Structure formats: structure tokens, C-alpha cells
Amino acid sequence: MTLGLYPGCSLKGSSREYAESVITVAKAFNINLEEIKDWNCCGATAAHNMNKELSLALPARILSLAEKQGLKEIVVPCAACYSRLTMTKYELAKDPELKAAVTDANGLEYTGSVNVLNIIQMLDKYITPNLDGRVIKPFDHRVACYYGCLLVRPHEILKFDREEDPQSMDVLMLKAGATPIDWAFKTECCGAGLSVSRTSSVGRLSGKIIGDAKDRGAEAVIVACPMCHSNLDMRRDAINSYLGEKIDIPVLYITQAIGLALDLDRKALGLQRHFVKVTV
Amino acid sequence: MSKIGVFVCHCGENISATVDCAKVAETVGNYDGVAFSVDYTYMCSDPGQNLIKSAIKEKGLTGVVVASCSPRMHEPTFRKACAEAGLNPFMCEMANLREHCSWVHDKGEATTEKAIDLVRILVEKVKYNHSLNDIKVPVTKTALVIGGGIAGIQASLDIANTGHKVILIEKDPSIGGHMSQLSETFPTLDCSQCILTPRMVEVAQHPNITLYTYAELESLEGFIGNFKAKIRKKSKSLDEKLCTGCGLCTTKCPVKKIPSEFNEGLGKRTAIYVPFPQAIPNKPVIDRINCTYYIKGKCKVCEIVCPTKAIRFDQEDEIVEAEVGAIVISTGFTVKQPDFFPEYGYGKYPDVITGLQFERLASASGPTLGEIRRPSDGKVPEKIVFLACAGSRDPAKGIPYCSKICCMYIAKHAMLYQHKVHGGKSYVFYMDIRAGGKMYEEFVRRAIEDDGVNYVRGRVSRIYEKNGKLIVSGADTLLNAMPVEIEADMVVLATAGVANEGAEELAQKLHISYDPYKFFAEAHPKLKPVETNTAGIFLAGACQAPRDIPESVAMASGAAVKVAGLFSQDELTREPIIAVVNRQAAPVYSSCVGCFLCVSACPYQAIEKEEIKNRNGEVIKSMAKVNPGLCQGCGTCVAFCRTKSIDIQGYTHEQMYTEVMALLNEY
Amino acid sequence: MAEFEPKIVAFVCNWCTYAGADLTGTSRIKYASNVRIVRFPCTGRIDYMLLLKAFDEGADGIIVSGCHPNDCHYTSGNFHARRRWIMFRSLCDFTGIDTERIKFSWVSAAEGAKWADIVNATVASVRELGPYSEYKKVAKYPEREVSHG
């Protein structure tokens, strides 16, 4: 079967391993991910602070393109992109005038027919039901599932998982053979928005997350967002300096963790690309 | 044969300044069926009324139209005058010449013309008026009180003390409700049970009160003064007559680890149990879900030890039918339960508890005998945090309203804690302190100023455990939203007060309405706070909205007075402005075809199915029937009925049609 | 020729709009005298046929008014009425009956001034529209000739 794929900028750049692992895992279940042609930036997270219409026009264009391409359902691995696309669908469904304006701006027809899935939803819908017997090397580690701020918020619009103390990733990891730990920072902000402007803040914010994960004995942090990953992985030095100790807990995309449980090729999953060496 | 009298009032100059009253009287006097027509300075004055009365007698008037002020003002006056002169009061109509004409238009022909039109409408209408008699409904002078918390207890006692019978039903094994669980009460800090239990005993001993505990309302039929209630007495597995309440069974019961409802799960109880020592009735019930005998088929220890052989394992639920005239609903409220606050770890961390649980900890009769010890390890918490508005005033959580009692009980909790744990530190996170009430604000100030409770204005975003401490992280909005983190030993959530589970179902059984939060709806938020929209059903206490004890008691007494007022009459008199389904001779019986769309349109469930049977008992026709006790006369059904089989007295098809015709045509 | 004075019939509920119109009077707010009020217990009682009858007999405009949503004395009569009006109005529109001549409003017992405004606005707009001659032609008002075949 075929699903649409909107990679977004991160998956083509800093988070190539996310893209690789998503595609690899999908392929293992005979899912063909068809990239939306001529896609553009979703505008996250800056655009909607500047211009509402534009911030909706950008994602709407992506959705229009997907419609044009005949896609019924697309997977959006990046939590920020997912948030923007879903938000756009919600806003445009609510306000026909806005819809007309956006359609006009894009010069593309928009009906809102495309179903948008985040990575967890995609896994839940197409992978988990077929997981039985496929877990060859159970991911037998204590893991801290980290959802970040965008994957489950705002609940009224996304209608995905619980806003506080979400569970969906934990459930998935349990199926992959892991032991999810109960911890307090599942939806705490990693500081992604300040990643460039106030790097020092990132150290503090991400540090708390990594610190708590470590304190509760996590052997890996599992994420579903390229921003989260880059902060927790790439900014490990800043984190370490904030915490005043060296922590080497690796940060894995959920697709990577599942890939490992399926015993897929580590390289195909892009594990070699991480800053913090993946030892699990 | 209509002989209508028209009485045009000048209302001093109020009408006559802009309307030519004499002309109105003269013109109308020429209309068909008008036998007498006159204008006069003040119709509502005694001479004015006498004018009407004598005209009725002398001219043999069959209908009266008084053209004066708004009927909302003087309709009763003139109807009474007509009645005194021997004319059915409903043969009197009023044309509103003052509010709807003279006061709102300038002097001129058009105004007088309008006045004439307004009178003509009613002259024509009154030709179709029928003598109506007030509806008499007998009253069964027994009240049903549902829910035996403080509101139910108060209402029962108040009604019983007026000399009327009361049936009080309580779903739990004992009456007492939430108040029996409380430690001390604000703002006086007197012991809750000490003031409550005497009332409970009074209920049990009152000759006018029949108490059914462990009982629920099964169904309700009927209408004001004449309800028929079915009450399900759940089986207690006990012959209450034989049981002496010695308590031997409860001490011998081998199943001892059941979380006690009374102690909010902080204590344990046995499978055969009395909820608390002062329970009324002080007789045990068997909790069949946890009883070994009911699970495995053997045990019967209680039966063996019972000295009076009162245990009945095969006892079944009993349905009691009762005829009652009025109902007071006092089913109270409940608090939001775990997993509603994942961010606060309620249910995950044993030391995050609800306010009600704290009451049990602070209560001398509680599991810790009144010492504040945390549930996880029994240690005395050195630092304790209270969160107000846990759920309340949070539209995102679906509870936009204020639960009203939390501000006060949190202050009380903090105060109790400070009194019991010397050197302990207590924090209260709050949004606003709402302490409206006699001595309430003073009470809160005392907590802050005398007892040193730290009040932090702000919300807590998250509680998590770290190194055995509960990290409460929030923001202090008075300090420019500075992040605050407190490492606490225990956290108390002032969880939102919400409607009982099943409130909706009960409301449907009772045919009363409820608000979006499932609290029962009062008939008018200001002027009818204890009535429901269903006549004869009243509300008391927190089933209507979160209420504290004094309010609940006041409401209960209010409801009791309403009931007593109702019971002071042998018959209820109601205005006969009600809907009626036409009846005809057999074999037609009625033009009603029995589609019963009116049933769904009626806001009062006043329309029932009536089956007409032949001699063999076979149904030959189903048709609608209006229950005059329930119908309030809105007429929604009338406009809805396709066959025009329902009509509403006082606003009949003929009358309304005629009014429109008369409005636009001269007669 | 005298200016056309429209005939306006108002169907109002007893508890809100009738009382509201009383308040208009008590507050001595003046309004156009073209309107005649017919009192109903509730807007739920108002039969749509009455609206047609009013036009039959030569009304040029109609006001239908009752309690605001949630304020019905009978809890829901006005909600029923609203649904009925929605459908009735759209049927009128479909058959070409001039819905601009039928004003629906919620006027509470406290809105005396609003009542005056509603009446004045209706009178003004119907005056603008002129006599409802299309309907009168069909109703044969005022000649009342009954046609044949």
C-alpha cells in the first residue's frame, strides 16, 4: 500500500536518520511512502506569529498538492509539521472565508480531504497490528518516552492522546519489548524554539529532561520529533555542562527503536548519524 | 347569545389624554353582541368595579371586556369582580389600552383607532370564551426526600416537623452524606459529626419519617400532589428487625482489606460492614461484590457468629411503592476522581490526595485517628501543598465553574495542618480567594496571618516525584509569573465538585431538567431557586450546584417550606389554562390519530397515551390525553397538532383565529 | 393622497414580549401606532396559519416575538417555535411570500426600548415596501370577490 509522506525540512537536513528510519520501517511492512511533489516549508513555528493567512496558506498548499497527487492519507513524521498541517485543516474547515482566501492565495484547490497522520498514528494504524511475530530482538531497555510539546497539543484540535501524561508512545514501546519508565518530563519543552537564539536556555530546559530520565534509570530516550532529537542529542554538551555531569543516554527516534526490535539494519536506520553514540 | 359589556377606563388621564375613550365606548357599543358599553375614569376603583358588577347583573352580560391597563396588572382584579357578580371569571378579558396604546402613542385619531381595534379583538375573542373552572388536584401529604446528606436530613426533619409524612431514601447504607466524613467545619471549626449525628438520630426516631437506606428510586410517575414512586430497597442480606447492631459479624468477617468508602479509600473495611461507628441505621450490610460467600459460595462466618440469626444470604431487592405528593431531591455531589489530573499524578503518587481524603486524615474518627500522616508511609508531612481549583474554573477541563467550597475548606485544611503539625510548612496555590460569607474572609485571613499558611497565587503545572519528594512546580503570578518549585511531602487537591454519576439518569426518571454540567436545574435562577420546572419537585443542597453546609441547610429548609405550603392544602387549585384533547362520541372518540408527536413536543411530559378498549379489552384506538395536573398551558402541542385535536383553554383555535380576523375586519 | 400606513399584526408571548411591550408603555417610549398586539401564552402556541390569516385579511407586515432562547417561561416553547419559524420562513420564501414582511424577534420583559425599536423598524421597512398588494390580489382583499374557474 501507499501513503503520502511529507518530510518537511528537518527530515531532509539535520534529521535525515529520522527519514531513513521511517522509510525503512515502513518498507519492512510493505508500505510505500510517496513523497508529496514540490512540497514547501510548513512555516512552523514562526509563521503563525506573523501572519495568520500565510501561516495557513503554507500548509494548505502542501495539503492541496497531496490532494492533487491523489493522496488520501499522508504521514508527517515531524511533530511541528504535523501540528501545523492539522491546525490548518481545523481552521479552514471552520471558516469558509479563510478557506477561500487561502485557496486563492495558493491558486490550488483545497478541499481538506487528506487525512494527516503523525508518526505514532501511522505506526498504530499500519504497523502495530502486524507487529506480532516480527519483534526479533526485543528492545529490552528502560526507555523514557519523550513527546515534546507539539505532538499532543492543543488537544481540542489534534484530538490525539492525553495532553498531560500521554501514553501512546509508551504503549508502542512496550510492544517493541521495552520498559517505559514513569517520569515527569514527557511533554516538557526542550527549548526548540530557542535553539538558535538562546542556546544557553536549551541546555537548561533539555538538561532537566535528560536529567530526570537518567535519574529514573532510563537507558534511552525515545522521541518522535526532529527538534526534540536535535536538542537532546546534538546539544548534549550544553546539557552536560548544565547538569555538571556527563550523561551518555542515547536519544532514538521511535522508528529507530522499533527498527532495532525488528532487527533491521542499523545503518539503514541511520543510527550512525547520532552525536550521542547509540549503544543500545 | 353573547351579551358583552365593554368598560373603557380613562385611568385618570393616563389613557384619556391620548385616546378618545368616549369614542371607543361608542364605536364598540355598535358592534355585534355588545350589549353595554361605557367609559369611566377609574375602572379599577371600587365604583368602577361596581359599575361592572351591576352591569353584569342588570344587563345579564355573558362576557366582559375591560379596556384599561395591562392584564398583567389588573386581570385578577377584574376577573374577581366578575366572579363576585356571578359571571365566570374566565369570561372577562382585558384590552391593554394603557401600556400598549395611550402611553406609547401621541394623541390623535390613529391612537383612538388602535384603541378601538384592541377592544374589538377582545370583544370577538370573548364571544368564544367558555366558563372555566379552576382545576382541583388532590394532594397526597407525604413527601419523598431523595438523598440523606445534610440537605436531605434537614428537609426531612423540617417537613416531618410540620406534621407531614416523609419518606427518606439514601443509596448508601447510612445517612449522613459527605458531612459525616468531614473533620471540622469552617468557619467555626466545630466538629462536623458532633453537630450532624444528633440530627441523624432524630431522623431515625422521628415518627413521621420512614427511612430507607441502601435504597434508590426505581421509577416515578404522576404529577404534583399525586406522584407514584417505586423505590428499590437493595438487599442488605440482613433481617433488620432481628439485627441488634452488636457488630460481632463485622469483627469476625475474614475479608478485611476492602478500601473504605467512608474513609475515601484511606482505611479498610470488612465485607459485612457498617460504614462508620455513628451510622444510622447502625446495622451492617453485606457488600456482595467482595463477600467470600457470594464469590466462592462458602464462608458464612457472619451467619455463624450472629447471635440473633439475622443474616439472610438469599435476600432479594425489594420494590416498595409509595404515593407521595412532593419530592425533594438532595442527592448531593461528588468530587472529580483520579486520572482527571495526570499532570498532578493523582492516582500515581499515593501522597497526592483529594480534599475529602484530607478530611478523613484530619478527622478523629479517621484512619489515622486525626493525625496528619501521609498515606504512602505514614510519616507526618513536613511540607504540604494545597492546590485550589483542581479542575474548577478550567474550561479546558470542561469545568468552567467555581466549585465554591474549596477556598474555604483549603483554608481550613491548612489551618488544621498547622494546628496539628507544629513546625510544618503549608502552601496554598490559588487563583483567587473566594471567601464570601459570614466570617469567611476573616477565617482565611486567620489561616494566612495567624497560622502562617503560605498562599501562592498561581497555578501548578505539574507535580512529579523526585527523590521521595513531590515536586510541585508552578508559577507565582504575583511575582511576575516566577517559576516556583516546592518539594512537598504531601499534596492535597481541592478537586472540583461535580454532579453525581447517574445524575442524568435520575433527572430523566424525575422528568426534571439539568444544566450542561448535569447539576439539576432550578426553575428560575433567582426567584425559584429550590423549585424545578416540574411542579412538586424541589431541590436542596449540592445536587443543584456546589454548596456549603449552611447553604445546603438553608435550601433544604426552603424546599421544606415549599413542600409544607403545598401540603397545607387538601387540593391544589390551578388555572384552567391547559390543553385538552378533543373527545367525540363513539365510534370516532376523537379526531386524534395517535401519532404522539405532541408527546415529544411537550416540555412537561403532560401528554400521555390513552387506549380506548372495546368490551373484549382490545385496543381500538390510541390517542393522546393531557394530564391536567402536569400541563402548564404553553400550547406548544396545539400549534403542533396536525389534526387540530388539541386545543388550549383560554387561547383556543377559535379565539386566536377570531382575534386575527377581528383585528383586520370591522364587525 | 395620504401616506400609506401599513397594518402590522404582532403575535407575542405573554411572558416576555407582552411584558416587554408593557415596559415600553411604562417607560413612555413612543412608537408607531400601526401595530396591534395579539397575546399568546407562549410563542410555542403560535400557529403559522395565523400568520397567513393575517395576510389574508390585509395585514402588510407581521411581527412575531417571544422570550429569548433559554428564557421561556415554559422552558422550551420558544425553541420549538424557532424551529417551526425556520422551516415556515423558508417555505414562505420558497413560495414567494415576502418574508421581509415578517419580523421575528426575541424581546424580553426588560427590553421595552427594544420593542419600540422593533416596531418602528418594522413599520418603516414595511412602509418602504408598500402595501402587500401581491398577496391581497390573491386573497382578493378587500373586495373579497370569489373567482371561479
Add this chain to the structure above:
Amino acid sequence: MVDLIKRAKELIESSAVKVVIGYENGTGNRTRALFVEKTEDADKLIFDSRCIQNLAAYVTKREVKDKGKMAIAATLPVMRSIIQLASEFQVNDNNLLVLGITPESKLIEFENLVEVETFVHQYQIEIDARNKEMLDRLDNMTKAERWKFWIDELAPCFKCYACRAACPMCYCHRCTVDFNQPQWIPVPSHELGNLEWHIMRAIHLTGRCIDCDACYNACPLYIPINLLTKKMMLDAREHFGGYQPALKGEHLMSTYKPDDKENFIQ
């Protein structure tokens, strides 16, 4: 319809029902209702695309009802009518057995009305292209044009009430027009009386009409009165969401929602 004939025979033979209502060949190319009370009559049963009369009109007819339990060969519109009638307490499982005929002309027998309801709910009520076009045409007219259109169309109506008689939903013993105290609707046929009768009829069918066009098919003058009920149906859908006849459904016009939307009440 071999299946139907066979089943009708069984039902009559076993006395499971007293009468089976179906179609037979009529005059010329017409078809008409057949009431099978004897097995041999069952052979006359037919079904094809000409069978458009809404037989549900008979289930409330006294003479038919008095025969005892009925079975009815029911096309989709008939089934819809029956569900609506059942929701208005005019028929029930004890007096009616539905022999459904699917849009693919397959016989499908239902145990009870609940099954009929489930079946019916698989299909949306759709308005055919010709009528859609008419409605659009009317929508695009000015109000004055619409007024003229309807006055002209309704003028010839001589009030034979074939529309009422053919409509399964018009089962009232006393129709509003027969109500004479007061005489809401003028008895004679003239422009005003005709207009009021058809407006009243459309309102009474709002939320109840299942759009079978029986009224239009019955009209000896081909007056497009079905447009009125169609329009009401479409508007009801627009305002209150789609409706389907339902056994325990809330009736569109006898219920309300606190948030019903309108834009004309001031």
C-alpha cells in the same frame, strides 16, 4: 418476481399474514396495487421499474388494516414510509411484515421493523436530477417570480386531495382542511385556498416526508407540489442535519436543539 410470489403463497398458506400487498399489471402500461388474500392470486404479483406507487398508503387504510396482519412488498420509499409510520405509532411488528425489494430488485425479508430501519439507513434520500434542476431554477428566481410561479401552478388545483390520499403520511382521519372551527383552510378551490392548503400540507410533512413523490404522481393535474416538500426536506437537512425516518427517532419538528441556527430573529 418469482421469490415474491413464492413467499406470498407461503405466508398466506401458513396464515402468517392475512393479506400481502404488492403490485400487479394494470391498465395499459400501468401497474397497480394488488391485495393477495388467496394463494392463487399471488401469481399476479409483479415487480418492475413501473411499480412506483407508494403502497405504504394502504397500511393505514382501515379496510386493509381490518383484514389482519399484512405483508407488504416494499421498495425503498415504501420502507422509509413504514419506518416513519411506525415511529408515529401507526404500524408495528404485530400488524405488518415487510418484504423488502432492494434497489437491485432483490427480495429481502425482514424479521422486524428494526431490521428494515437498518436496511433503509444504508441509503441516503437523494433528489433526482430533474427535480434538482427545478429547485435550482426556483432558487434562482426572484421572490416575485417564485410567487407568480406558484400562484400559476396552484391555480388549477381543484382540491381533489389525491395528493393527500396517495401520501402514506397523510393518514389523519380528520385533516386540517376538514377542521372547520375555525375554518383554517378555505374549502372551495381558489387561489388563496389552494395556496394555503399546499403550504399547510408542506409544513405538516416537514421532517416526515420521505420524498417518494406519491403526491406528484397522484395529481391529476401534474402540479409539481412535490417541490414544496422536497424543498422543505433540503432545508431541514441544511438547518438540522440530515434526517432519516427512524423508529425511535426524534421527530424533526416536534423537537428542537438549543443551538438551532437561524439568522433572522432579532
Add this chain to the structure above:
Amino acid sequence: MMDNLYMPYLMRIERITYEAPGVKTFMLRFVNEADQAKFSYKAGQFGEYSVYGVGESTFCIASPPTRKGYIECTFRQTGKVTNALSGCEEGSIIGFRGPYGNIFPIDEWKGKNLLFIAGGIALPPMRCVIWNALDMRENFKDVTIIYGARTVKDLVYKDELKDWELRKDVKLITTVDPGGESPDWHGEIGFVPTVVEKIAPSSKDTIAIVCGPPVMIKYTFPVLAKLGFADENIYTTLENRMKCGFGKCGRCNVGRVYVCKDGPVFTLAQLKELPDEY
């Protein structure tokens, strides 16, 4: 426009008498004297009474042709028109068309006994012929009137009943249904057929005139048959729904007859020839 068959005479209500709950008698006089002059009718005929703007209703002329200058009608409030009539007052003008229908062949009855049997509101159609007979009393032998109503209150023409009771040449038996009696009731108690059976009037040389609700009629005929009355000697009047009154509108058509033309008076023998559609 005298050619207009449907044009009623204008009649002024001279007097209104309250007879029983919902039952009134109007005494009517012609507004135009010329109309009065050419107007004549016979016992048993009926007319169309109308309230302008409401409609027409059919009932018999209740006063005997022997009393000139006015006509009377008695009606019960049941429908639209009778309700409207009931709303009229003395002096009001109503419409009247008639007389229509056939007559009681009172001349043929000369020299015979007359037995009148009436129930409830069916006395009015008979009152005309009773008075007609009494006004030419010498032409008949015994005159017996059996009249019953549901309750004492429902008896109509109470004053006339008193007259008849006092007359030596009339035998009046009044009865009320069981339970309908008042404390001072001294008449019979029982249903009309039962009372007829009890009184057992002789059928010899007797004409029976029966009028009443269908149930009463249904049970009285067999009693009369038992008493030996021939079908030809039993008369009744039918009250079908009518509009025109002269055999055009089609409503009162029963078999070959138009009740408005060939009736309303029929003998039982004639009725037996008719289909049961009245």
C-alpha cells in the same frame, strides 16, 4: 334575484327559548312581509338555516303550519353552524331556505289513533306534527306521546310537556334513562323501547310516529312489530347530512331516494326498501 335557489329568506329571531343544555328554540319571523305572505309549509318539512359567514345547517320546522306568521326551529349545538346560531341573540338576522322535503300524511291519518314516540332531541321534528294534530284534535282518536331523554335536564319543550300532561285528550308518558332522574321526577324511568313495551299501546287503527337516536329507533321498531304495528303504519324521519335541500348536491342520496326530496318522512315499509346508508 328570485331565480337563485340558494338565496335564503332573511329571518329575524323573535324569541329564543332555552330548552335543555345546548338546545335552543328560535322563533323566527320573515324580515320581508312579502316573503311571509307567499310562504307555506306542511308538517314534517325542513329548511336550511344559515348564519351569514358561517354556513347552513339543516333541521326541521318545529312549529305547526296551523300557527301562522312565524316558524320555530329547535336545534342542539353540535357543529360549526349550530354553534354560531347559538351565538345569535334575539333580533339577529339569520337566513332560511325552505320548506323542503315531504310531509307527514296527516290527512290520511284522520280517524285513527296516533302514537308518538320520541327520544331526546328528536322531539322537535315531531312537535310540528303533534301540534298540527292537536290543533285539529277532533279528527283523531287517542293521541299518545311517549317521550324520553337521557336525563330530566335533557327533556325539551318542558312547558309544552306540562301542557300536554294537563290535557285530558292527550296521554303523555315521559321517561328518563336510569340514573337520569331528579329527586322530584314522577315520570317513568327506563329506555324508550322498554317503556313502549311496558305501556303496550294498541296497534289497532294506530299510526306510530317514531323519532329518535339510531339506537332508540333500532330497538323500538321490533317492539312495535311485536305489538302488531304494520310497517306501513310506522313513520319516522331521517336526518341525513344535506347541503342544498333540493336533490342536487348528492349528500343525502340513499339508494334511489334523495332524503331531501323523497323524505325526510318515511314509513318503515319504505325504509326497508332502502339500502342501509342513512
Add this chain to the structure above:
Amino acid sequence: MNIDKRLVRKDSLEKLFDILKQNSKKIFAPSTKNGKISFRDAEKFSGIVTGYVQTSQSSKEVAFPRTEKIFDYSKSKDGMSVKGIDLKDIPEVILWGVRPCDATGIGELSSVFNWDYKDEIYNNRLSKITVFGFSCNNSDEYCFCTSVGGNPGNTEGSDILFTQTGENSDYLAEIITEKGLAIVSLAPDLFEITNNIEKNKFLAKVPVRFNHEEIKEKLDKFFESKEWIEQSLRCIGCGACAYVCPTCACFDIQDEAHGRKGSRVRCWDSCGFSHFTLHTSGHNPRDVQSQRWRQRIMHKFSYMPERLSVYGCTGCGRCSRACPVDMNILEHLISIQEVTV
């Protein structure tokens, strides 16, 4: 008077129409609306439809309107004034295109309105009508005029009867009455002298399907037959048959009031309606549809012949065509003839 036969050229028909129009005659002629052909006030000749077997509605409406005023009244305190319709106001009308069955129907209507009391409103209307009959060249399965004594070229009831002599051909005009002659005198040129044209060969062939006298005899003994119940089971009790029928004359009298003024009107009614005979007491002599169906047939084929010596049916077949549930009167009559009592 003797029937005078003339030839009218095909093209002359329009000329005749125009001449009549010029003489300010009102012409009611068949025209189409919604696919149904009815008699309407015709302005132009081109609007007239031809080639139809039968119009949907009969022409009786011109003589017996579905709603007609009897009088106006107005009340005042001083009294009542009543004003009957002025019969002089009834316009002269030419009924154009009437089929012979309809033309005979007018005669049958007249017997209803004149059998005892004379209905002068009706008679006045009738006196102002000139009936232009057109013989039938075609018929369909519903036609049965020949079974009730008529035929497709029957002159009875018409003032002039036109018979088209072949497709697209000229017309044979039979001038039957003085009224017909009066028309001819308006345009004598158009009516050419002709030899005897064999009219019958151009007429539609309508087979005789039953013997109406036999039916009448049968009906006398048929009242209690179950056949009525069987036939009428599918009858839904509307008034379509009666309202399209050229001879149905049942009517209602209604008042329409508006304050002090109002009028009384006569309007069509139907014996098929359940309320037709319903008493206010609730008693209904004809309570079920089978009784009403029986009444319709008995009235037309038994009571009318007996009382008025005419049949209440002209065999036009309209009721069957108009019936929404395919109650076919011909078929039912045949089965009555066939059923043994």
C-alpha cells in the same frame, strides 16, 4: 331542427376563430399545461391543442364552475343586505374542441340541475355556452362511449360538431342547433356547401364492451355484493375521478366571511370523500370506501337512470385515466357484468 352539414376547410378554422374573437366571444379551448390538456380561455388559435384523445379535465367547469359565488352579504347594525350574483354578468362562451362524450355530459348535468327544482344559475351559464364539438378520430383503451349509448361522432349536446375528414384534412361541420347556426351566420363564407360526406369512416372505432342496460338490471340486485369491497380495496378515497368527470355534480355550499362582509359559494365535492356524508354526531352512513365506491357506480348506472332517465356516465374514461391508483371504471363495470349474483 334538421342537421345542416357543411364543409369547413382546414385553413378556415383559424379564420373562424379570429372572426369569433373579433365578435368579442370568449373562447374556451384545449391548451396544454404541465403536459395536461384542459379548457382555458384561448387568446390565439395557435395555442389550441389538437390530436388529443381526451382533455384531462372535462368541460363541465364552464357550466358548473368548481367554485362559484351564490351571493354576497354585508351586515350592519341596521340589518343585513344580501346581493345575489347577477346572471347578466355571465359571459357568452364558446366551448371549442369538446368531444362528443363531454357534450353529452352537459346534457346529463342539466338533468341533475333541472330534474325537480330548476337551478337557474346553472341554466343561465349553460344558455350562454355554445358547444363546438369535435368528433373523435382516435380513441384509447379507456374510451367506452359506445357502451353507454354514445359514439365518437355523436351530435348530442353539441351546437356544432366538427369531424375531421382524414389526417390533416378538412372538416365536416354539422350545424345542430340555433346557437350553432348563429355562429355560422357570423362567418357564412367559411361554411361551404358539401355533398354527403361519409362521416363514420373517419371516426375512431370504439368497441362496445358492455351493455349498460344489463348493468343497470344487474346493479339492482348487486348492492350487497362483495365485489364492491374487492374493487375498492385499492381506492384511496380522493376526489380525482369526480372532479374530472363530465357528469359528476355533487357540491358543497360554503361561506367565506371577513368581518361584516362575506359570500356564500358553491363548490365541487365528491361522494368519494369520507367526510361527504359524515354527520356531526360522528355517524357516517357511508363509512368505508367500498360503500362510497358503490355509491359512485350505483348513482351513475342505477339511481340516475331510474330517477332522471339518463346515465351518469358518458364513457369518456377520464376517471380511469386520472385515477392515481388505476381504478378502471370500464374494467370494473365489465366485471360487474360478469360476476354472477
